[in-house]
Amino acid sequence: MAPAAPRLRATNPSDQPAISIVIPTRAQQGDDGSTSVVVACVTSIIEKSTFRDFEIVVVHDSGAAPAVLTALKKIAGTSLRLVRFDGPFNFSRKMNLGVVQARGNFILSLNDDVEVISVDWLEQLRETIEPADVAMVGAMLYFANDTIQHAGHAHRGGLPTHVGMGEPRGSSGPEGDYLDVRERVGVTAACALIRRDVFEDVGGFCELLPGNYNDVDLSLKLRSRGYRILWTPRAELYHFESVSRSPEISGYELDFLHNRWGSHLTLVDVSNAVAESRG
Numbered sequence: 001m002a003p004a005a006p007r008l009r010a011t012n013p014s015d016q017p018a019i020s021i022v023i024p025t026r027a028q029q030g031d032d033g034s035t036s037v038v039v040a041c042v043t044s045i046i047e048k049s050t051f052r053d054f055e056i057v058v059v060h061d062s063g064a065a066p067a068v069l070t071a072l073k074k075i076a077g078t079s080l081r082l083v084r085f086d087g088p089f090n091f092s093r094k095m096n097l098g099v100v101q102a103r104g105n106f107i108l109s110l111n112d113d114v115e116v117i118s119v120d121w122l123e124q125l126r127e128t129i130e131p132a133d134v135a136m137v138g139a140m141l142y143f144a145n146d147t148i149q150h151a152g153h154a155h156r157g158g159l160p161t162h163v164g165m166g167e168p169r170g171s172s173g174p175e176g177d178y179l180d181v182r183e184r185v186g187v188t189a190a191c192a193l194i195r196r197d198v199f200e201d202v203g204g205f206c207e208l209l210p211g212n213y214n215d216v217d218l219s220l221k222l223r224s225r226g227y228r229i230l231w232t233p234r235a236e237l238y239h240f241e242s243v244s245r246s247p248e249i250s251g252y253e254l255d256f257l258h259n260r261w262g263s264h265l266t267l268v269d270v271s272n273a274v275a276e277s278r279g
Contacts, residue, residue: 018053019122019193020102021045024085024094025112027064027072036068037240038112043075051122054108059083059098092205092214095189099196099204107199109215111190113240114141121235125193128181128232135198135227136219138187139235140178142169149239151177152184152231153219158258158265160216162188163231184231186219190239198227213257220261 025038042056056076060069062084072080083101085094099107106126118124121139128137141150148171151164164171164178172179189205192215202221205214219229258265 015103017055017104019051019106019108019126020055020057020099020104020196021108021110022057022059022095022098022102023110023112024059024091024098025061025064026089027058027060027068027112029065029068036065036071036112039068039071039075041110041112041114042072042080044114044116046075046079048116048119049122050119051126054122055079055081055103057081057083057098057102059085059094059101062086088210090207090210091189092207092209095214096204096207099199102196105196107194107196109189109192109194111239114191115238115240117142117236117238118234121237124232124234128230128234129193129195131228133226133228134230135222135225136187136192136194136229138184138229138231139191139237140231140233141188141190141237141239144238144240148178149241150188150190151233152182153186153188153216155185155265158262160186160213160257160265178233181230181232181234184229185223186216186229187231189215189218190241191235191237198222198225201225208256209253212253216257217260220264224264 023038023041027036027038029036038058045056056079058072058080060082069082081101083098085097087093095109106129125137125139128134138150138152143149146169148164148167148169150162151173154161154163163184164173202218202225206217209217222229
């Protein structure tokens, strides 16, 4: 487990944002010179979000394309913080580094290959995490073809999977499961709002899981401390999954997850009852 990151506080409280959006990225242009996915991601945040009390912390590789960093500065202006990362790909380590540099009390883990759909997505995430026993909230994510990519985590047959994957956008799901805030066993780190103090308390993302299941591991750590994890369909984004890195899953990562959480992965999922009814 990664060590708990030290808390940082802004020297001027008025400069402390409500939410720190942390985006790990290679910050590379396409081989054909096409726009970097992280530029498209940040552009959608700036242009579409009605909630403005945030900073964007981009954790980029040391070999990032200068043109990409320049574009990010132009788009995000003073909302942007660039953090250089040296070393081989490790999503967990990048996220933990970004949190150390972040100033907000809420951390939004965000993949670089997502784009905002609903303009009030940040308000919806922030409202849903309001109850003190809720540590993390995830969003409704769609593939580019408008089918569901993620409506929360489920554990089926001892394997983590995404609820609703492949179903058409607008589907209500079993007993209306995709239409309201629900409690889940976990949510994807591709878009997840997390309480900073709780994130630090459980040691952040496990750096021994560099590419996969780090969000499953984090979710299980949070639930083992008695916190709830919610998912909301009212924050909608596209997720162009794995366009910025290899989608391969290593046997080591799956073995690690089962060695740490095997018994928890075989438990029946939490109730699909509307989470808001629990207060």
